[in-house]
Amino acid sequence: MYANDPTAAIIGMDVTEVDELLTLLVTEEIQITHPPRAGLIMMTVKDSLAVNFHLGEVLVTEAEVLLRGERGYGLIIGEEPRKALARAAADALLRCGRPVLLCKQVSDCLERSRQRQNTKYAEEAALVASTRVNFDLMAGA
């Protein structure tokens, strides 16, 4: 899931995982430039005639931080102030790339959560796959 964006794993983190991540991140000095606030993103989609339209709004939480001079941005679905903050801090840290050890620890933490979520998705997919149907035509049809 969304392997091109390492902080996306925070979207599906549970409370324990967020706590673990925040514990790592607060070892750095984090300046909260925009505290978490709820807001809306208008979701735009492309229909099957290739026309873009607005499907409706999605409740999100947004936060911004500065970490070692790097701007970190966190936006996450739902009312999730801790996740938004964690995502902003992780965003800044991983782009900054320092300190190396902490980056490794945060990346590992994100990776563990991603694997847990992927397992859950695979389980859900297996349930869906179990309803795959093969229709046969009735005799004479």
Add this chain to the structure above:
Amino acid sequence: MGYVAVKGGIEAIENACRLFAWERSKGASEPLAVEQIREQLYLAVDRVMGEGSLYAPDLAALALKQAAGDSFEASFMLRAYRATQPRIGYSLPGNTREMRIKRRISSAFKDIPGGQMLGATSDYTLRLLDFDLLKDDTARREAFRETVFNALPINAEIPDTLPKVIDILRHEGLLENAVDLASNDEPFDITRQSVIFPAPRSAALQSLARGETGGLLTLAYSSMRGYGNIHPTLGELRVGYVPLQISHPVTGEPYTVGEVKVTEAEVLARFDGSDGMPRFSLGYGLCFGQNELKAISMAVLDRTTRAEKPSCPAEDQEYVLYHTDGIEAMGFSNHWKLPHYVDFLSDLDRLRKAQSIAQQEECHADA
């Protein structure tokens, strides 16, 4: 006729609001947790999010609790809540081809690439009451969970993405083509601009996507029954999760905000040969959450309202879009419950005068 304001009754109104809250909480049962509504009445939550035009499962569940289960009231609350929140921005155009599939069926072809997945559905149940649910408890759920997972076939998996049925038809030149991208302007936003008819396609789809399920169904059903002539077939119906992405403000790269559950319907309708070559035409429906009746109805109405010469209400875009917003329809219907004393007195005066004139004319005729 103008409206005349009345005042007073503050104490009675406050007591009435309190009494409503009391009615839903006076029973001996345990208070209903919002989490329970979100998880166990998820189709109601999905419906409220779609009609409220705000994807927020926790708030939709809260609204259902507060409204004692009234989906119109709950949708209204969500619509009101969204008006209090700042608009952070617009997403990148989402692509439903990236949907994490939970259900996918076609009534056009029995064999489709990737297969049909029935998913979680009540379509094939007998609609008989399940009295076992009267004894629902944790132990029963655990046992049921085991039954579900033990029955899983080995190596049951589905691909990350599945091709669309309409792609097959398009490939063979049997379906109308996508709109010329050059003419695809910035989408209209009905929350920021007033709609002028004929509405652009983007405005019509946005309006239908927030429409009330029953209203959409009624009009779509009228077309299905013959008040119109599009003969729809369900090419594909999908339920699943689509990524919500924005452009990262620092890097400019696509940035995933979360996953949004949607239902998508594509109906294949009567031939259109406007460019000289007959092809199926397409109707498109997409809405928040799992709400299949709504998505199918939307797809049918998308197609009917593109009729060049509307012959019935379901083919009249203005009629359809103006009468399918549940919040507006409910608001107008509900306003009749508000005091109309002065207006009605005026009606009474006119009626009495009309009766008096009629009596005088009767007497005059008799004489």
